Amino acid sequence: MIDRTKQLIVVEDLKKSFGRLAVLRGVSQTVYEGEVVSIIGPSGSGKSTFLRCLNLLETPDAGRIVFDGQEITGRRLRVDEYRRQFGMVFQQFNVFPHLKVIDNVTLAPVLEKRLPKDAARAAAEELLRRVGLFEKRDEYPTRLSGGQKQRLAIVRALAMEPKVILFDEPTSALDPEMVKEVLDVIGDLARSGMTILIVTHEMGFARRVSDRVLFIDEGVIMEEGTPEELFENTKTARCREFLDKVLF
Amino acid sequence: MLETIAAIWQKYGYVYLQGMWGTVYIALVTVLCGTLLGTLLSVVRLSRFRLPQELIRLYVWVLRGTPALLQIYFFYFFVPKYLPFDLSERACIIMALVANAGAYVEEVIRAGIQAVDRGQGEAARSLGLTAGHTMTRVILPQAVKNILPALGNECIVMIKQASLASIFFIVEITSAFKTVQSATFITIPALMISGALYLLLTTVLSALMKLAERRLQRND
Numbered sequence: 001m002i003d004r005t006k007q008l009i010v011v012e013d014l015k016k017s018f019g020r021l022a023v024l025r026g027v028s029q030t031v032y033e034g035e036v037v038s039i040i041g042p043s044g045s046g047k048s049t050f051l052r053c054l055n056l057l058e059t060p061d062a063g064r065i066v067f068d069g070q071e072i073t074g075r076r077l078r079v080d081e082y083r084r085q086f087g088m089v090f091q092q093f094n095v096f097p098h099l100k101v102i103d104n105v106t107l108a109p110v111l112e113k114r115l116p117k118d119a120a121r122a123a124a125e126e127l128l129r130r131v132g133l134f135e136k137r138d139e140y141p142t143r144l145s146g147g148q149k150q151r152l153a154i155v156r157a158l159a160m161e162p163k164v165i166l167f168d169e170p171t172s173a174l175d176p177e178m179v180k181e182v183l184d185v186i187g188d189l190a191r192s193g194m195t196i197l198i199v200t201h202e203m204g205f206a207r208r209v210s211d212r213v214l215f216i217d218e219g220v221i222m223e224e225g226t227p228e229e230l231f232e233n234t235k236t237a238r239c240r241e242f243l244d245k246v247l248f
Numbered sequence: 249m250l251e252t253i254a255a256i257w258q259k260y261g262y263v264y265l266q267g268m269w270g271t272v273y274i275a276l277v278t279v280l281c282g283t284l285l286g287t288l289l290s291v292v293r294l295s296r297f298r299l300p301q302e303l304i305r306l307y308v309w310v311l312r313g314t315p316a317l318l319q320i321y322f323f324y325f326f327v328p329k330y331l332p333f334d335l336s337e338r339a340c341i342i343m344a345l346v347a348n349a350g351a352y353v354e355e356v357i358r359a360g361i362q363a364v365d366r367g368q369g370e371a372a373r374s375l376g377l378t379a380g381h382t383m384t385r386v387i388l389p390q391a392v393k394n395i396l397p398a399l400g401n402e403c404i405v406m407i408k409q410a411s412l413a414s415i416f417f418i419v420e421i422t423s424a425f426k427t428v429q430s431a432t433f434i435t436i437p438a439l440m441i442s443g444a445l446y447l448l449l450t451t452v453l454s455a456l457m458k459l460a461e462r463r464l465q466r467n468d
Contacts, residue, residue, distance in 0.1 A: 057370055084376030094371035098389045107385065108375035153371075160375055 002211055006033040007066075008164065008195055009054065014063035016049055023049045025219035026063070031164075031197065036190045038206035038227075039199045041216040042242060047199040050216065051166045054197070055086040068163065084112060087157030087165040091172050093149040095141040101128065101152055102137040105159045113160070120159075127155045131185050147178030151185055158189075165189065167198035203246055207231055215239045252437040260428045260438075267424025268445050274342055274410040274420060275449070279403050281346040286353025291383065293358060304354065311351035317412055320344040324416060341413045345406065352402050360395035361387055393464050400457035404450050411446075421445050 009031040016024040023046045031037055039047045052058040054065065056072070056079055065073045072082055096104050105124035109115040115123075128134045131151040133144075141149055150170060157165055167186065171179045183205050190196055190209045200206055206213055207227040215223040215230065215238075223230060223239045234240045257264070293304045311319065323344035328335050335343075364387050372382040414422035425442040429435050 055374055057374060080373075080376050080378050083374055086374065088371070088374035090367055090371060092365075092367050094365070094367035096368065096371070096386055096390075108372075108377055111381050111385065112376050112378070156375065 002035045003033040007031070008033045008035075008068060010064075010066040011054075012064040012066075014050070014053060014065065015061045016046075016053055016058060017061055023219055024053070024060075027216075027219070027221055029214070029221065029224075031195065033163075033195055034193050035211050036196045036209055037198070038210040038213045039197065039216055040201070040203065040206060040213060040242075041222075045217045046219040047216050048168050051088075051168050051197060051199055054164075054166060055083050055088055057088075080112065084108075084160050085163045087154075087160060087162035089150070089153050089157055089165065089167045089170050091169040093146070093153045093173070095144075095149050095152050095156070097141050100138055100140055101133060101144070104141065104152060105156050108156070109159050124155070124159055127158055128152075131155055145178060146174045147181045150174065150178075150182045154182075154185055154189070164195045164197065167196065167200070169199050169201065171200070171202055201246065203231070203243070215242065217242070249437060252434060253440060256428060256432065256434065256437055257441060260424075260431070263427050264421070264424045264441055264445060266419055267421040267427075267442075268449070270413075270419035270423070271407065271410050271421045271445075271449065274338070274345065274413060274418075275403075275407040277342050278345045278349050278406045278410065281342075282349025282402075282406060283353050283399065285346060285350030287357055289350060289354040290358040290361065293354065294361060295379075308351045308354055311348055312355075316345070316348045316409055317415070319348055320412055320415075323347070337416055338413070338418050341416060341418060345409060345412075348409070349402065349406050352405070353399065356398040356402060357391070357395055360391040360398070363394045364390045393461075396457065396461055396464065400454065403453055403457075407449050407453065408446065 007030050009029070011027060011029045014024050014027040015022070025046075027046075027050055039050065041047050049058055053060045054067075060073055063073065064071060067082070067085070096107070099107060102121065102124055105127060106115075106117070106120040109120045109123070110117055125134060125137065128137055131154065133148060133151055133155065136144060136148065141152065144152065154165075154170075170186065171182050174182060179202070183202065186196070186198065187205070187209050198206070198210075210227050212224060213227050213230045214221050215236075217238050223234070223236045230239070231243065234243060289304050289307070292300050295301070320341055323340045324337065327340055327343065368386055368390065369382055372386040373379075377386065410420050411422040413420050414426060417423055417426075421442050425438050428438045428441075432438065
């Protein structure tokens with residue numbers, strides 16, 4: 001599935017501080033089209049900040065990001081258009097509570113891609129069917145469970161037909177019995193060839209679906225490799241220590 | 249007492265009714281324009297333009313830190329002099345009330361917008377929504393629920409504040425009392441009628457606000 005000839009995201013020496021706290025201290029990375037990359041590491045290590053820098057929810061202090069051949073840092077850029085190429089799924093779902101399920105999905109395509117309402121609705125229904133939310137299309141999100149909300153958030157992101165989807169701890173706020181239904185959707189997406197970056201604490205999942213795993217600690221990528229390399233032949237002591245502490 | 253009140257109402261009821269329409273008119277314009285002004289101010293203040301932000305801070309600081317009565321004097325004596333067209337006394341006073349209301353409403357609306365979960369804005373922006381669409385289609389519709397109760401209180405203040413116009417003998421409820429009192433030399437009963445009319449207006453407004461709040465809560 002991975003197109004090794006096509007570098008989709010190239011990050012060079014990315015740095016970001018919040019006040020005096022240096023959260024990212026020089027991160028470099030290349031993600032190829034169709035690649036599924038898991039990002040693991042302790043809390044506060046900079047994983048989420050790294051993800052948020054990619055779609056410019058955070059503005060990097062230094063470094064370069066090249067997306068699809070176009071440099072996006074260091075000069076004025078049409079941020080809204082750029083962000084449309086990224087889907088983002090948050091830990092807290094962030095579905096829009098004032099809109100019905102279907103309107104959550106059609107809002108951005110209608111407003112920003114100027115899709116006719118009927119077409120947007122048909123596409124949204126199709127997507128909702130895929131994740132088993134078709135019957136809920138006219139409900140408000142408050143009537144959904146956590147797992148359903150997160151599936152809705154995924155569908156909402158997909159409706160913009162992004163080139164990459166960023167998942168920021170998508171199952172961390174879920175009740176345990178709902179984790180699987182969300183991971184299944186992400187797994188399907190991974191197999192469909194979508195480029196995915198996922199910050200996760202679900203090690204078993206990371207191992208199953210990832211092409212590559214990054215271990216971030218103290219604002220740098222301490223170790224990276226295929227799931228086998230990273231989980232079975234861990235090279236750095238820090239990563240070993242971290243993996244020993246988490247449950248699989 | 250009741251008989252006196254009834255007698256006054258029978259003879260001067262029309263004065264009070266005129267006064268009530270005057271108050272309703274002043275309050276309605278103040279509420280509408282004040283809310284509009286306050287919304288605009290708060291949106292600009294939440295934007296990332298530094299200079300307008302500071303100007304609005306200054307505006308709110310002055311308008312909230314000085315008495316409304318003083319502001320009315322200012323608009324009454326000062327503003328008409330520098331306008332190229334004639335402005336009625338009532339219009340001057342309404343302008344002062346709107347300016348004052350705008351400052352309070354700005355605070356209410358800004359607080360309501362800031363109370364909306366940050367993740368909502370981030371989710372909208374990450375979908376590629378423009379800053380404008382994020383505000384009008386995602387943040388504001390949710391902020392309304394936070395804003396409405398406090399805005400209701402502000403509207404009640406605006407109705408009562410219209411009484412300041414009586415100092416300039418603009419037709420409204422308190423002026424009606426003054427008129428009746430100076431014609432009859434009966435004070436307390438005349439005053440009670442005015443009070444009752446204010447209560448009527450504020451009660452109706454409270455009920456309407458309650459209704460609106462309940463409708464908004466339906467999809468919670």
